[in-house]
Amino acid sequence: MIPSALLEELNRQLNRELYSAYLYLSMASYFEERGLNGFAHWFKLQAKEELEHAMKFYNYIHERGGHVEFYPIQEPASNWDNITGLVKSALEHEKEITRHINHLIDLARKLDDKPTEVFLYWFITEQVEEEKAFQELLQVLEYAGETPQTVLMLNAKLAQRK
Numbered sequence: 153m154i155p156s157a158l159l160e161e162l163n164r165q166l167n168r169e170l171y172s173a174y175l176y177l178s179m180a181s182y183f184e185e186r187g188l189n190g191f192a193h194w195f196k197l198q199a200k201e202e203l204e205h206a207m208k209f210y211n212y213i214h215e216r217g218g219h220v221e222f223y224p225i226q227e228p229a230s231n232w233d234n235i236t237g238l239v240k241s242a243l244e245h246e247k248e249i250t251r252h253i254n255h256l257i258d259l260a261r262k263l264d265d266k267p268t269e270v271f272l273y274w275f276i277t278e279q280v281e282e283e284k285a286f287q288e289l290l291q292v293l294e295y296a297g298e299t300p301q302t303v304l305m306l307n308a309k310l311a312q313r314k
């Protein structure tokens with residue numbers, strides 16, 4: 153059995169991953185509305201990945217005989233000043249997710265739940281990738297500036313995500 157304090161935090165994290173999917177879908181919409189289909193495609197895949205993260209928590213909680221709790225999903229932002237601002241907020245969001253994962257691992261250790269600790273390691277590696285993806289986008293936007301050329305170049309590049 154997962155200790156109850158840890159189970160609650162795992163359920164909260166499941167909810168955060170669902171919120172992440174919601175947020176990235178909202179960002180995808182922002183790009184759809186501006187005809188930037190490459191960005192929209194990338195963010196839709198990102199949203200799908202977040203659903204997969206949520207499912208990892210869902211499956212793990214059930215595997216351990218725990219009860220999955222469904223909390224309300226927060227309404228995501230739907231407008232940003234510009235693309236740079238949007239990417240900055242996505243990066244901040246992922247950094248916050250990383251902090252939550254780190255906190256979850258600390259809690260699993262404190263409560264001596266080794267299976268949960270090991271389960272969470274995958275997310276440590278994943279968070280490095282998530283932060284890196286947004287960091288790289290932000291670097292290009294800040295280095296080259298958010299000009300039509302930069303945006304169209306990125307739009308073409310992001311369209312290629314598999």
Ligand code: MG
Pocket residue numbers: 169172201202205249
């Ligand atoms: Mg995630």
